[in-house]
Amino acid sequence: MLLHPYHDHPEKHLFFEPGGIVTWKRPGKPPSRKGRESIRVYALLRDGLVRRRAALEKLLRVQMEIANQGAKEISGRALLALRAGVPVVPCGIDTFG
Numbered sequence: 001m002l003l004h005p006y007h008d009h010p011e012k013h014l015f016f017e018p019g020g021i022v023t024w025k026r027p028g029k030p031p032s033r034k035g036r037e038s039i040r041v042y043a044l045l046r047d048g049l050v051r052r053r054a055a056l057e058k059l060l061r062v063q064m065e066i067a068n069q070g071a072k073e074i075s076g077r078a079l080l081a082l083r084a085g086v087p088v089v090p091c092g093i094d095t096f097g
Helices: 033-041 047-084
Strands: none
Touching: none
């Protein structure tokens, strides 16, 4: 029995750990036979595939940190603008240039 990408919910059968590793052992839930067989048959633990997932995870973490820092900066500018009596446009437009 294998996971079907259109009919099954992979999150119910697979768990992606940090570093690109995928397992059928989901925290707090019983192991998934369907997940285990899918990992084996689809070779989801191939070295190149694990390295690619790890690289994408790292890139995503960097991008999330950049977005968080940008949000903090925009929030800080908006607070300064409010304190100065400058109208703040809530759609993400930076009125300070």
